[in-house]
Structures are given as structure tokens and as C-alpha cells.
Amino acid sequence: MKIALIGYGKMGKEIEQIAIDRGHEIGLIIDQENQNDLIPDKLKDIDVAIEFTNPKSAFDNYQICFEANVPVVSGTTGWLDKIDLVKERCQSGNGFFYASNFSLGVNLFFELNKKLAKLMAPFSEYNADMEEIHHIHKLDSPSGTAITLAEGIIENHPRKTKWIEAASTKEDELSIFAKRHGAVPGTHSITWHSEVDEINIQHLAYSRKGFALGAVLAAEFMPKKKGFFGMKDLLNL
Known part of the structure; x- marks a missing residue:
């Protein structure tokens, strides 16, 4: 080819x-x-x-x-x-x-993210936010991967209707915190937290x-x- x-x-x-x-x-x-x-x-x-x-x-x-x-x-x-x-x-x-x-791992992570969002939907005591970290040369923020993850949550969780790149206290908004450090290939973390505990899933890329x-x-x-x-x-x- x-x-x-x-x-x-x-x-x-x-x-x-x-x-x-x-x-x-x-x-x-x-x-x-x-x-x-x-x-x-x-x-x-x-x-x-x-x-x-x-x-x-x-x-x-x-x-x-x-x-x-x-x-x-x-x-x-x-x-x-x-x-x-x-x-x-x-x-x-x-x-x-x-x-x-x-990445194969990231695309499996996309499916895991959707499944977790669906599982969390009945439990109003949990709220979600996301953090993504990339190298300093990354041009877009939040990353395309973070946006795909956010859309996966919104599609599968009735209380989330949009994402914002900022901290939010509104129940319908998913906060994305985008950071740019060094030569990090890509790290994405989603946390569902309540007053008593939290559930975190993460994908960390080691290289390109x-x-x-x-x-x-x-x-x-x-x-x-x-x-x-x-x-x-x-x-x-």
C-alpha cells in the first residue's frame, strides 16, 4: 500500500x-x-x-x-x-x-466511560468531572479525546447536558480541567465523587x-x- x-x-x-x-x-x-x-x-x-x-x-x-x-x-x-x-x-x-x-486502549476506555456513566445515572449523590493532561505543544484545549469522553457521559447520563472547560457547580454541566505539561503524551481521568467516596477511571499513554x-x-x-x-x-x- x-x-x-x-x-x-x-x-x-x-x-x-x-x-x-x-x-x-x-x-x-x-x-x-x-x-x-x-x-x-x-x-x-x-x-x-x-x-x-x-x-x-x-x-x-x-x-x-x-x-x-x-x-x-x-x-x-x-x-x-x-x-x-x-x-x-x-x-x-x-x-x-x-x-x-x-489508541486501542483509549477506545476501550471510551466504552468503559459510557458504561460507567450509565451505571451512575440512578445515583444523584454522585457528580462527575474530568481532567486531561497533554504536552505543551498540544494546540486544542480540551483535547479531542476529552471531548469524546464528555460526549459519552452526556449521551448516557440524563443529568449531564453539556461540558465546560472550567469548574462548575451546576448539576447539568460536566467540568473539564485541561492541563499542559512537559512532554506528556496524554492522560485522561474521570472521577465520580460523592460526600463519602469516589470512583476514578484513568487512561495514561506512555508514548505515541x-x-x-x-x-x-x-x-x-x-x-x-x-x-x-x-x-x-x-x-x-
């Missing part, structure tokens, strides 16, 4: 190594120095593009890949205000795979390798596929 890497930072380099180790070819690398090389003509022999850039450029990158009929795997977060436009393109025959986090492997697995899943996909499709969750 021939892969285009759009974004060649630490994550892009990790993805490159795993892709090569799994027998794939990197046919095109797009970084800050050669952004003008991302044109349909240079994508014509590409089977799938893996996109890890930033919220400002991601949507435009998708459009160029769609124009070349190249499916996209994206882990960029912070662009979801345009997700309906991407889904429209998928309905027209393009292929797109999005995950706020490609788990995220990169998930992105390559998604790329292997996508060639010739049309539609909008995510980790639930890949993992049959």
Missing part, C-alpha cells in the same frame, strides 16, 4: 516507521516546508492519506485528497465545526476515517506508538472504501 503522510512532526515520523515495518511504502510526505506539493496530481498513485496537522489546515487538506479520490485517515482535532461538510463529501463517494484518538499503530491500522482498513468511518468500525466495538 502506498501512503501519503500529511504532517511530518513527531506523530508523522512514528507513523512512517510503523508503516514501513508493516511493509507499506511512503509515497508522499507533506510538511510545513512543502505544503504546496499537496495537489491532486501528486496524489494520483496514493492508496490512502494519513493526516495529522492542525485545526487550521486540516479541512483544506481533506478537500484536496477528496478531489484526488484518495481516502483520508485523520487524527487532527479541533476542526469538528466542519464535520457535517466532510460527511456530505463522504455521501458523494469519498472515504474518510476520523478518530480523536487512535499506540496512537501511530492505530492510525496505520485505520489506513489498512480504508483503501477503496466510501463513507465516514471511525474506530468502532475498525475494532467492531
Whole structure:
């Protein structure tokens, strides 16, 4: 399989190594120095593009890949205000795979979070909040993973209707505390607390390798596929 890497930072380099180790070819690398090389003509022999850039450029990158009929795997977060436009393109025959986090462990954690929120719903004495910690270069806050976790709680707990990135005393609001420290790959903690005890679940990433492997697995899943996909499709969750 021939892969285009759009974004060649630490994550892009990790993805490159795993892709090569799994027998794939990197046919095109797009970084800050050669952004003008991302044109349909240079994508014509590409089977799938893996996109890890930033919220400002991601949507435009998708459009160029769609124009070349190249499916996209994206882990960029912070662009979801345009997700309906991407889904429209998928309905027209393009292929797109999005995950706020490609880690197998995180996606199992998403399901655990939903299950716990559902279990806690009858017990009004418990309230929840969330903390997420990432490296200082993380551009969006809260993280896409934290937002996915928050949405999982809201979908499964009738007293939570929205999240805010601040401390809140309102019963319907889920507080997210986002911190940026050093080179932390990603830590997410959800705590349900009452006057007498608390229940805490946490996912702690040790490195980017788990995220990169998930992105390559998604790329292997996508060639010739049309539609909008995510980790639930890949993992049959």
C-alpha cells in the first residue's frame, strides 16, 4: 500500500516507521516546508492519506485528497465545526476515517466511560468531572479525546447536558480541567465523587506508538472504501 503522510512532526515520523515495518511504502510526505506539493496530481498513485496537522489546515487538506479520490485517515482535532461538510463529501463517494484518538486502549476506555456513566445515572449523590493532561505543544484545549469522553457521559447520563472547560457547580454541566505539561503524551481521568467516596477511571499513554499503530491500522482498513468511518468500525466495538 502506498501512503501519503500529511504532517511530518513527531506523530508523522512514528507513523512512517510503523508503516514501513508493516511493509507499506511512503509515497508522499507533506510538511510545513512543502505544503504546496499537496495537489491532486501528486496524489494520483496514493492508496490512502494519513493526516495529522492542525485545526487550521486540516479541512483544506481533506478537500484536496477528496478531489484526488484518495481516502483520508485523520487524527487532527479541533476542526469538528466542519464535520457535517466532510460527511456530505463522504455521501458523494469519498472515504474518510476520523478518530480523536487512535489508541486501542483509549477506545476501550471510551466504552468503559459510557458504561460507567450509565451505571451512575440512578445515583444523584454522585457528580462527575474530568481532567486531561497533554504536552505543551498540544494546540486544542480540551483535547479531542476529552471531548469524546464528555460526549459519552452526556449521551448516557440524563443529568449531564453539556461540558465546560472550567469548574462548575451546576448539576447539568460536566467540568473539564485541561492541563499542559512537559512532554506528556496524554492522560485522561474521570472521577465520580460523592460526600463519602469516589470512583476514578484513568487512561495514561506512555508514548505515541499506540496512537501511530492505530492510525496505520485505520489506513489498512480504508483503501477503496466510501463513507465516514471511525474506530468502532475498525475494532467492531
